[in-house]
Amino acid sequence: MGSLLLISVIKFVAYVSIVLVTVIMLVYAERRVSAFIQNRLGPNRVGPWGLFQALVDVVKLLLKEDIVPKNAYKPVHDLAPIISIAVALSTFAVIPFGNTIELFGTQVKLMIADVNVGILYLLSITSLGVYGVTLAGWSSNNKYSLLGGLRSSAQLISYELSMGLSIIGVLMVCGTLRLDQIVLHQTTYLWGWLPAWNIFLQPVAFFTFFIAAFAETNRLPFDLPEAEPELVGGYHTEYTGLKFGLFFLAEYANMFTAGAVITTLFLGGWHLPYAEYLGLSPTMLSILQVLTFCVKLVLVELFFIVVRWTIPRFRYDQLMNIGWKVMLPLTLANVLVTGAVMLLIQ
C-alpha cells in the first residue's frame, strides 16, 4: 500500500514536470523551426543555442501586470485560463508511455491514471477545453474576443464529431477502450512482418483524426479563433501576463497531448518493431520503449510545427465545409467499411 502511494506521487511529480518542461521546449522548437523555414536564425542568444529563451519568456510573462478590462466580467475572466490549462494538463494522464514494468516488486503501468474507459476520458476532457476559449472571449467584453470565442466553439463542435467517429474505427479493431490495451494490440504483427499499428489498419481514421486534431488544438490551418489579421488576437486579446501565459501554455500542452494521443492510437505507442527479438534485458527493453515513444512523439510534434509554417489558414466557410461535408461522411464511411471487413474476416 505504501509503495503504491509512493509510486503514485513519483508518477505525478514526474508527470507535471515532464509535461511543463516539454511544453516549454516545444515553444522553443516552434520558434527555431519557423525561423529555419523562413530562412531566419530564431532565438539563439539565451543559453546554448538559445535553449533558455523559452524559460526567459516564462519569467517575462510572470512578471507582467495583469490587466483586466473595465467592463470585463472578472470571475469568468479569471476562470477561463484556469479551465484551459487544467484541461490541457489533465488529458495526458491516461497516455501509456511504456510497457508495464517491475518497480519495487510491484507491477507498474507507465501511465499516470489507469482508467478503464481511457479513450472516453480523453474525449470528454478534451471536449471541455472549448470552455476556456469561449468564456475568455465572452468575459472580455470585446467584439474580437467574442468572435474568437464563438468561432472556437463552432469549430470544436464540428470537428469533435469527426474525431470521435475516427476513434470508433480504432475501437472496433482493438475491442477495448483502455489505451494500454490498444497499444498492446498494436504490438502484434500482420502476416508476420508488418507491425499491426493502427495507421496501417485504419489509414482513413488516422487521416481524419490527424486533421481533427489540428482543428481541436486551434493550430494552423485551423487557427480561426485567434486569426491575427481579422481578430487582432481572438479570444486572448484582452489577456496579459500570467493569464495570457496560461493560454499560451495550454495551447502547446494541447498540441503535446494531441501528438501523444496520435502516437498511442495510431503509431503503436511505445512499440519498437522487432525490439523484442533483440534479447535485451527487461529494463533495457523498457527504457528503449519509452525512448521510442518519445521519438515518435517528437516527430509528430515536428510535423505539427512544419504544417503550421507552410500551410495558409482556411476561410471560415471552407472550415465548416470540410468539417461537415468531407470529414463527417468520411469517418462514417470508415466505420461502415471497418464493420463490413470485420464481418467478412470472421
Add this chain to the structure above:
Amino acid sequence: MGITFSDITSSAPLVSLVLFSFLTLIVESWGKDKPVLSYWVSLLGVGVSLALSFGHLGAGIPVFGGMLLQGGFAGYCNLIFLSSAFLTILLSRGYLERMECHRGEFYILILFSTVGMMLMAGALNLITVFLGIELMSVSLYVLAGFMRKKVRSNESALKYFLLGAFATGFLLYGIALIYGTSGTTDLVAISKLFPQLSHNPIFLVGCGLLVVAFSFKIAAVPFHMWAPDVYEGAPTTVSGFMSTGAKAAAFATFLLVFVRVFDIAGTSLSQVIAVIAAASMIVGNVTAVAQTNVKRMLAYSSIAHAGYMLSGIAAANVEGETGILFYLLAYTFVNVGAFGIVSIMERQDDKKLNFEDYEGLSARRPALAVLMTIFMFSLAGIPPFAGFFGKYYVFLAAVKANLTWLAILGVLTSLISVYYYLRLVVLMYFREGDADLDHSVPRRSMIALAIAAISIVVLGLYPSLIVDLTRSFFKI
C-alpha cells in the same frame, strides 16, 4: 433476444408505417418542390398500415422481446390513430395550400407522430412508453409551429415544447422511482409485483408523477393550461390531430399502465384521477361557454372530454375501458371533422375563426352546415350520434365503480356543454349573416368530412360493433 422475423410480421402496421415515413422522407428530398408526391406517399402509407391493422385485431401478443404489444388492444388503438392521421392528411393539403405553407415535411412529421402513438398504445415497457411519447411529442411540437411566418403558430410551438419538456421531466422521474422500487421497467413484471408495491410510498410517488405526465398529454385540469393557446395557434388541422390522435395515444398509455398493469380500482390513485376528471369537466365546460373563438372553444371542449374519459379510468373496470376505447374512436371522427370544418372556414391571418363568422352559413354552404351540426350534436352527446354512447359507457362504468358523484357531475356539465355546441348550430341556421367561403372546398376535404360524419352515424346506430370488439380484449 434481438429482433426476429416474426416480430416484424406481427407488428406489420407499425413497421410498414415506419418504412413509409422513410420513403416519404426520401421522396421529399429527391423530388424537389413536390409536396404533392409526399402527400400521396404518406396517404398510401397510412392506408396500407390501416389495412394491415384490420388483420391485427385478434389476441394481443408481445413482440420485440416483450417491449411491445401488437394486436388486440394495441391493434384497435392503431385504428384510431391511423384514422386520425388519414383524415388529417386529407384535410391538410387544401388547408396548407391556402395558407401558403404546403411542404412535404408536414406529412413526414404526421407519420412519425403516428408511429410514436402506435408505440405508446402497445408499450409493454416503460422505456417504450417514454420513447413513444417523445416521438409523438417532438413531431407535434414542430407541427404546431409549422406556419413559421405566423407569430401565433410560433408561440404555440414554443409553449407546447417548453411545457411538454417539463411534463417529460415528470414522466422520467416517475419512471425512475418506479424502476427504483420494482427493479424493472417491464410492465408485465411490474404488474406481478403490484400487490406488494402498491403499499410502497416511493412507488406511489412514482405513479403520481406518471399521472401528472399523462394528464398533461391528455390536457386534463390542472395540467391543461397549454391546450387553448396551442390549439389556437397551431395549424387548424394539426389542432384536430393533436386533440384526437395524440389524446387517444395518451389515453391508451394511461389505460395500459394504470388499468391493465397497475389495476388501480379502489385505490387512492383512482381517487386522484377521479378528482382530476371532475376538475376537467367543470373547468373545461364552464370556460368553453365564455369563448368567442371557435378553435379555443374546441380546445376547452377537448379538456372537458378528457374529463369525461378520465372518469372511465378512475372507474378502472371493464366497462370503463371499453367505454373509453369506444369514446376515443367516436371522438376522433367528431373532432377531426369539427377542426376540419374550422380549417375550411379559416382565412389567412387567423381571420374567420369567431362564432359570428358562422352566422347564416346554412344558406350558402348547406353541406358544411349539416356536417358541422352532426359534429356539434355528437360532441354534445345527443343521441343517436356516437358521442352519446361514449358518454353513456364511461358514466355507466363510473356508477358501477361507486363513483356515482362523478357520473352525475359528468351529466350536469354535459348539459352546460349543450349550450355552446348548439350556439354554433343556432348561428348557422337561425341567424341572418353573410358567412361564406371565397374558395371552393377541395373534394378530398369533403370526402374526409363525409367519412367522419358517416362513421359517427354508424357508430351511433351500431355501437355494439365496437363494444363487442373491445370487450373481446379482456377474454384472455
Add this chain to the structure above:
Amino acid sequence: MDSHAVATGALYGYRNQKSSSTNNFFESSVTLETFLFYTLGAVSVGSALMMVTRRSPVMSALYLILNFFALGGLYLSLHAQFIAFIQILVYAGAIMVLFVFVIMLLNLGDEKKLNERFSWKKIVGAGLSFGVLMELIFVFAFSKANLPPSHFEKATDIGTVENIGMQLFTTFLFPFEVTSVLLLAAIVGAVVLAKKKLN
C-alpha cells in the same frame, strides 16, 4: 481495492451500514462512498439552484455544466464509468457548448429586462413546489421502502462498456432502434423550423 467492498452503490449506502457492522474494512469504504455521495449531491443540488436563480444566462449555463459534472461524479461513485464519461462528453462537452454558443450569439444584453415582476402565481407555485419537496423528503427519509437488490454479482460490472453494449443490443435492441427514429424526427423538425429558405 476489494471490489466487493464497494459492491453496492452509494444510493444504497445506508443499507450497507446496517447489514455489515461486522466488517470494518467494508464499513470504512462505505463511509467514503457516503461522503462522496453527499458532497456530490450537495454540489449538484446547489449548482441546480444557482442555475435557475442566476440573472445572467451565461452564468446559468456555467452552473448547469457544474451540475453535469456533479452528476458525472455520482455516476462514477456508482461504478458507471461509461455513463459518467458519456454524460460529461455529451452534455458538458457538446450540448452545453451549443447552449453557450447560442446565448453568446443572441447577446441578450441587459439581463435586468428579463426580470419579472412580483405575482401571486409565483407565491402559489413556490408553495406547491415546497409542498412536493417536503413530501418527497418525507417519503424517502421515513418510509420503510424496500429497494430491490441489484441483478449483478458485482456492482463494478454494471457500468462497463461491454455490459451496456450487451444490454443495448439484446434486451433493449428495440428501444435502441426506436431512438434512431426519434432522432430522425427531431432532425426533420429542426430543419423545418430552422432552415432559412424553404421552397
